[in-house]
Amino acid sequence: MEIEQQALSNPTGVETIEISGSVALLEALIAEGTEVIFGYPGGAIMPIYDALYDYKEKLNHILVRHEQGGIHAGQGFARTSGKVGVVFATSGPGATNLVTGLADAMIDSTPLVCITGQVFAHLLGTDAFQETDVINITTPVTKWNYQVTDATEIPEVLSKAFYIARSGRPGPVLIDITKNAQIQKFDYSGYTPCNHIRSYRPKPLIRNEYIEQAAALINQAKKPFVLWGQGVILGEAEKEFKAFVEKSGIPSAWTILGAGAIPTDHPLNVGMLGMHGNYGPNVLTNECDVMIAIGMRFDDRVTGRLDKYAKQAKIIHLDIDPSEIDKNVQTTVPVWGDCKETLPALTALIQQKTYPEWLKKFRDFDQKEIEAVINDELHPASGELTMGEVISHLNELTHGEAIIVTDVGQHQMVACRYAKLNKTRSNVTSGGLGTMGFALPAAIGAKFGAPERTVVAVIGDGGFQMTLQELGTIMQSNIDVKILILNNRFLGMVRQWQELFNQHRYSFVDIESPDFVALAAAYRIKGKSISERGEISSSLKEMLEHKGSFLLEVMVTKENNVFPMVPQGCSVSEIRLK
Amino acid sequence: MDSNKINIAPASLSSGEPARAGTDGGRDEAKQEFTITVYTENQIGLLNRIAIIFTRRKINIHSLNTSPSEIESIHRFNIVVQETEDVVRKLSRQIEKQVEVLKVYFNTNDDIIWQEMALYKVPTDIIAEKASVERLLRENGARAVVIRKDYTVFETTGHREETDALIRILQPFGLIEFVRSARVAIIKNSDGFNRKLREFEKAEPGEDVNENEYLNKGQRIFTM
Structure with missing residues (x-):
């Protein structure tokens, strides 16, 4: 093993060494800087796990409780670290359990490399035990996928996989490796990272004409409005974005995946876009004269009714993915390219400006929203607890320094609306796919991706029960994740829609929960459940100060609604405050 | 446009x-x-x-x-x-x-510029007996690919309407089988x-x- 390791660590040497496909895979992971693998073994991936036995010192493998948990953990890791998440699963059910996470990572542009075991190549197509056609099942939900049937392909395929996953618009890649290829020995001559594939251009060529035209539009605008999305974070362009916003003086609003790219309390940050976003950004979308969309894709939850969306505005769209231009909203000036490069070029050409009157309009709408919605949500004087006041207390204790991982539903909207975020990569949520059950496993990965930071998973009582088996992963990995369950004893978002649009016909949204504190105790995780206003702050403090994981359940009011709200099929300017 | x-x-x-x-x-x-x-x-x-x-x-x-x-x-x-x-x-x-x-x-x-290719299988005896069929085929630019005792295969290339037209023409003469390729196109x-x-x-x-x-x-x- 000693000698073998030495030879392997010398990729430039011409000598070759005979190794198995499994060892070549693990060497590739090490060469790509993999720190942690989230996985679950099984028959068809056993040779890889056998090789992993000798790599325990170099690769940290976290045994999850379900492959879906594994891939969500990989996503959480990728989101907070900015690196590629690595996931292992076996063939058949192991592979199909990845599908939800792949779809989630695909729609939220999360870089992942998933390795699945596959039956022996000679058994492909024979309905062998635990055989499933994972390549075809995952084609719509992967940026790229590939089946390896020969060990000699492994180094090159893995280098392509990592390159594709992290370059351009990132996304999930799945590599399916047949068992024979895992076992097969071959002459290995080292690992060469990939940096070019002739048919793949991750970054479109930047056209200065567009940047000049965009700058001209911005410079003559009276009411410009910036919308930013996760592209700013994925492109690691937070500084460039901040410089652009500050020089241009343009009020800027975010999609939920863009949250935190500039701090919540930045004077030009005017809040959240979309269905449950802030009042001003939604209403004024239909008043701005120039809209500058940066690294966002005009999701229907952001735009509401498209034919009444910003019709008066000229639209500048900065995106690394040319297929996003004109996909949903017709662009006036397309600025194709990596915003880390296009933003500084644009900033250089725009005039330093401020728009005090225009900005005041946003703040006036804020005032209306505060009076109509926010005050009651964050500072209720009496009555049952609200989700918002819990988040408000959390903000005071974390000072906006924590990573907030959210699941899907009402608590997600409340947490994303009200959580204070000082830093980028602080908001981990399932945005595009809306995957309930995302938060608990994603929080595990988030902690591995940013071990020095506090990770708080805010989860509803419904979503928690979808992946609560990952408490076992937390217990065994001994990591520190704070679990904050906002329990309204309902599948709250669906209930809200049923109340508002289905005449209070509460169809199967009444959900019972187990004793979450006892459940946590069964996993040796300390827990507490509260329902009194006076306990919120002290309990959150106890949770945050506790060494190790902690589950805090807060019983909140049952039938609270998230407002403002743009009802489905309505224009953003028809946003309702109640 | x-x-x-x-x-x-x-x-x-x-x-x-x-x-x-x-x-x-x-x-x-x-x-x-x-x-x-x-x-x-x-x-x-x-x-x-x-x-x-x-x-x-x-x-x-x-x-x-x-x-x-x-x-x-x-x-x-x-x-x-x-x-x-x-x-x-x-x-x-x-x-x-x-x-x-x-x-x-x-x-x-x-x-x-695009074309599709079509093959038509027709009974040889009918083709041999009826001179009109041969004329129709020639008029439609078809050429014989295979001639056997029992059947003959004609081939033609053209746009959809053209290959369709020949189906209609051959149908009364006992068209046995027909197949058409996908479109190939030059920009x-x-x-x-x-x-x-x-x-x-x-x-x-x-x-x-x-x-x-x-x-x-x-x-x-x-x-x-």
Whole structure:
């Protein structure tokens, strides 16, 4: 093993060494800087796990409780670290359990490399035990996928996989490796990272004409409005974005995946876009004269009714993915390219400006929203607890320094609306796919991706029960994740829609929960459940100060609604405050 | 056709004229036949990856031809759909985004020269007996590929209407079997792909490879 390791660590040497496909895979992971693998073994991936036995010192493998948990953990890791998440699963059910996470990572542009075991190549197509056609099942939900049937392909395929996953618009890649290829020995001559594939251009060529035209539009605008999305974070362009916003003086609003790219309390940050976003950004979308969309894709939850969306505005769209231009909203000036490069070029050409009157309009709408919605949500004087006041207390204790991982539903909207975020990569949520059950496993990965930071998973009582088996992963990995369950004893978002649009016909949204504190105790995780206003702050403090994981359940009011709200099929300017 | 083309010449900015004609994304546009030409690597599974871009939008592929191109290792797809230009542009961009796709073009029938090949199997005795049939076949540009005692196979190439016409003609004479190939199409205004491929092989392809519809270098060519 000693000698073998030495030879392997010398990729430039011409000598070759005979190794198995499994060892070549693990060497590739090490060469790509993999720190942690989230996985679950099984028959068809056993040779890889056998090789992993000798790599325990170099690769940290976290045994999850379900492959879906594994891939969500990989996503959480990728989101907070900015690196590629690595996931292992076996063939058949192991592979199909990845599908939800792949779809989630695909729609939220999360870089992942998933390795699945596959039956022996000679058994492909024979309905062998635990055989499933994972390549075809995952084609719509992967940026790229590939089946390896020969060990000699492994180094090159893995280098392509990592390159594709992290370059351009990132996304999930799945590599399916047949068992024979895992076992097969071959002459290995080292690992060469990939940096070019002739048919793949991750970054479109930047056209200065567009940047000049965009700058001209911005410079003559009276009411410009910036919308930013996760592209700013994925492109690691937070500084460039901040410089652009500050020089241009343009009020800027975010999609939920863009949250935190500039701090919540930045004077030009005017809040959240979309269905449950802030009042001003939604209403004024239909008043701005120039809209500058940066690294966002005009999701229907952001735009509401498209034919009444910003019709008066000229639209500048900065995106690394040319297929996003004109996909949903017709662009006036397309600025194709990596915003880390296009933003500084644009900033250089725009005039330093401020728009005090225009900005005041946003703040006036804020005032209306505060009076109509926010005050009651964050500072209720009496009555049952609200989700918002819990988040408000959390903000005071974390000072906006924590990573907030959210699941899907009402608590997600409340947490994303009200959580204070000082830093980028602080908001981990399932945005595009809306995957309930995302938060608990994603929080595990988030902690591995940013071990020095506090990770708080805010989860509803419904979503928690979808992946609560990952408490076992937390217990065994001994990591520190704070679990904050906002329990309204309902599948709250669906209930809200049923109340508002289905005449209070509460169809199967009444959900019972187990004793979450006892459940946590069964996993040796300390827990507490509260329902009194006076306990919120002290309990959150106890949770945050506790060494190790902690589950805090807060019983909140049952039938609270998230407002403002743009009802489905309505224009953003028809946003309702109640 | 160009109603939703975006004119972003600097002049349009100063004129104050919104450059966003067809702001509903061209949804009212009429559907017509488009031929999508795709240059790809020769990769297992890529056909499925391309096909699902159509099927996820519930769009039927009218005709599909895939075959090695004139360039070693590069495959060429011809895909025919009946759709609006707006939809075809979105489909094309999503196809070109696939890792193993080099380039996508989409064209109306005016932009291309195309052919489909058809084979017709008819009983030999009828052909031999009836001189009129032979004349009809000749008039329709068909030629005999195989003549056997019991049947004869004729071949013709042409547009759909032409190959269809011959079915109708042969039907009364006991047409036994018919098959037609997918459309193959040559783009009138194209320099082929050889030079482009060499550019693609560079880490930083030159500007001319990064054609761009907004710069009007070829009306229906877009790429990054």
